[in-house]
Amino acid sequence: MQLFAILELYFAGKRSMMLKKERHNFIIKRINLHNKVLSSDLAEQLKVSEDTVRRDLNELADLGKLLKVHGGALSRSYHFPFNGVDIYALDAKKEVARKAAKLIKDGMNILTAGGTTVIEMVKNIPVNTKAVIFTISPLIALELADHPNIHVILIGGQFSKNSHVTVGSQVTNYLSEIRADLCFLGTNGLSAESGVTDSDLEVVQVKKAMIRAANKLVVLTISEKLNSEQRMKVCANNQINTLITELNPESKELTAYHELGINIL
Amino acid sequence: MQLFAILELYFAGKRSMMLKKERHNFIIKRINLHNKVLSSDLAEQLKVSEDTVRRDLNELADLGKLLKVHGGALSRSYHFPFNGVDIYALDAKKEVARKAAKLIKDGMNILTAGGTTVIEMVKNIPVNTKAVIFTISPLIALELADHPNIHVILIGGQFSKNSHVTVGSQVTNYLSEIRADLCFLGTNGLSAESGVTDSDLEVVQVKKAMIRAANKLVVLTISEKLNSEQRMKVCANNQINTLITELNPESKELTAYHELGINIL
DNA sequence: GGATATTTTGCACAAATACGCAAATTAATC
DNA sequence: GATTAATTTGCGTATTTGTGCAAAATATCC
Numbered sequence: 001m002q003l004f005a006i007l008e009l010y011f012a013g014k015r016s017m018m019l020k021k022e023r024h025n026f027i028i029k030r031i032n033l034h035n036k037v038l039s040s041d042l043a044e045q046l047k048v049s050e051d052t053v054r055r056d057l058n059e060l061a062d063l064g065k066l067l068k069v070h071g072g073a074l075s076r077s078y079h080f081p082f083n084g085v086d087i088y089a090l091d092a093k094k095e096v097a098r099k100a101a102k103l104i105k106d107g108m109n110i111l112t113a114g115g116t117t118v119i120e121m122v123k124n125i126p127v128n129t130k131a132v133i134f135t136i137s138p139l140i141a142l143e144l145a146d147h148p149n150i151h152v153i154l155i156g157g158q159f160s161k162n163s164h165v166t167v168g169s170q171v172t173n174y175l176s177e178i179r180a181d182l183c184f185l186g187t188n189g190l191s192a193e194s195g196v197t198d199s200d201l202e203v204v205q206v207k208k209a210m211i212r213a214a215n216k217l218v219v220l221t222i223s224e225k226l227n228s229e230q231r232m233k234v235c236a237n238n239q240i241n242t243l244i245t246e247l248n249p250e251s252k253e254l255t256a257y258h259e260l261g262i263n264i265l
Numbered sequence: 266m267q268l269f270a271i272l273e274l275y276f277a278g279k280r281s282m283m284l285k286k287e288r289h290n291f292i293i294k295r296i297n298l299h300n301k302v303l304s305s306d307l308a309e310q311l312k313v314s315e316d317t318v319r320r321d322l323n324e325l326a327d328l329g330k331l332l333k334v335h336g337g338a339l340s341r342s343y344h345f346p347f348n349g350v351d352i353y354a355l356d357a358k359k360e361v362a363r364k365a366a367k368l369i370k371d372g373m374n375i376l377t378a379g380g381t382t383v384i385e386m387v388k389n390i391p392v393n394t395k396a397v398i399f400t401i402s403p404l405i406a407l408e409l410a411d412h413p414n415i416h417v418i419l420i421g422g423q424f425s426k427n428s429h430v431t432v433g434s435q436v437t438n439y440l441s442e443i444r445a446d447l448c449f450l451g452t453n454g455l456s457a458e459s460g461v462t463d464s465d466l467e468v469v470q471v472k473k474a475m476i477r478a479a480n481k482l483v484v485l486t487i488s489e490k491l492n493s494e495q496r497m498k499v500c501a502n503n504q505i506n507t508l509i510t511e512l513n514p515e516s517k518e519l520t521a522y523h524e525l526g527i528n529i530l
Numbered sequence: 531g532g533a534t535a536t537t538t539t540g541c542a543c544a545a546a547t548a549c550g551c552a553a554a555t556t557a558a559t560c
Numbered sequence: 561g562a563t564t565a566a567t568t569t570g571c572g573t574a575t576t577t578g579t580g581c582a583a584a585a586t587a588t589c590c
């Protein structure tokens with residue numbers, strides 16, 4: 001096959017060997033991004049034999065990082081494809097949600113992103129609360145339908161099939177014209193060094209616009225995601241006003257964030 | 266980097282391959298959605314032989330995820346309520362939905378309102394359809410999340426707690442700036458004398474704007490609502506291009522609409 | 531009861547995998 | 561830094577798995 005000859009030539013000079021750990025990181029990223037990888041693709045991309053890729057996949061599967069199947073591997077979330085009933089780490093998320101909902105006071109203007117944690121938060125808002133809630137998540141709008149005194153504005157735009165929120169320039173333009181007291185954001189990655197990070201470019205753009213549109217930023221996350229990083233940066237830690245996890249605020253996992261001056265619940 | 270472009274092209278052909286587990290998940294989703302699947306449909310949608318589909322169904326049936334029957338499979342919850350008679354019977358709205366979905370062709374710009382009938386219609390759109398769909402209904406946007414070739418634009422605005430769609434000036438303004446080939450409207454009232462009528466002022470305003478934004482208007486309704494009137498007028502009968510009910514087009518309940526020159530399905 | 535559609539079965543072929551082993555690489559020890 | 565030990569990688573081979581095809585068997589529908 002001709003292409004292989006080209007590849008050989010092309011990479012001949014820069015055949016910098018990749019450590020096993022690096023390959024593993026690469027594979028995990030691909031899984032997070034695409035939800036699936038093919039052994040054959042990985043072998044090409046990593047310039048190793050399919051055999052090696054399979055061994056990598058088996059090791060990662062043993063660690064529970066992915067789901068190995070014939071031909072490649074899938075994101076572990078593919079174990080439970082059943083209409084979203086089984087939300088990962090639901091108990092922790094509910095605890096986060098309970099704390100977060102208490103921040104909402106009558107008369108506020110609220111802005112919310114999507115994500116399972118934020119949706120749980122919305123479920124915990126008392127029915128008689130008076131507020132205006134702007135959201136990019138259809139599920140949140142529907143959730144709030146039976147709150148008679150909450151005025152819901154669903155921000156329109158292109159609907160993202162992955163994250164189930166609206167994204168794109170329509171959304172960011174609209175966000176530039178409003179102002180909210182509080183912005184609630186769930187997050188995929190959060191670390192003391194890099195701040196809030198995410199894996200989906202479109203979602204990152206929207207989250208940035210949301211942060212600009214709000215006076216105070218509240219970040220919700222389960223402790224498992226503390227010290228995790230995704231590929232794209234949403235904001236630095238000094239932009240966060242309040243961080244909510246299911247842990248006790250005095251917990252030692254949170255000291256790093258305490259020292260950054262973030263209010264912790 | 267030019268080489269990567271070459272690589273992308275080179276491997277583009279392989280991309281459509283689907284892992285077995287992915288097919289299984291797809292089938293489960295379809296079962297949860299429609300309560301039934303046909304082997305022949307699945308074969309076409311998944312682009313594999315019916316043979317493979319049958320094997321998949323058998324494996325899933327062994328795992329207890331569905332109930333295999335001649336010609337396809339059923340949701341397991343349908344085990345009980347059946348007296349054996351017409352398993353494939355559809356209620357009126359589903360029949361309307363089935364007919365309506367056939368109007369959607371690849372490449373179209375579609376505009377849809379909310380309502381249960383329209384949502385049923387959306388469930389019947391083949392997964393591989395290529396189209397752009399504008400909607401004021403969050404539920405419809407969510408429903409279309411697993412149609413990879415449908416670009417969904419959720420029109421934003423104030424969220425109506427009664428009708429679960431977005432309404433208000435933001436919506437009508439936006440609608441004045443777009444143009445669609447087809448507009449699908451469910452209706453609360455329809456009569457030969459008064460045309461399409463509705464009871465919610467805000468929804469009426471939006472429906473009017475939707476009709477103005479589309480070249481052709483398709484009205485969906487169950488026969489029960491023929492000859493019923495609500496308090497507010499949405500449009501006259503001469504604005505309707507196509508009327509869809511669960512009845513046979515030649516049925517005598519429909520002759521009045523026939524005489525108005527409406528295309529009936 | 532006959533026509534049509536669906537399933538089963540056996541089989542062929544390709545693709546993916548596991549295994550053993552040798553070569554290459556990395557780590558550890560002096 | 562050289563030498564040894566441990567790990568990692570690639571390849572050949574045997575095995576398993578996944579898929580499609582076709583004929584025979586079965587179910588379903590008038």
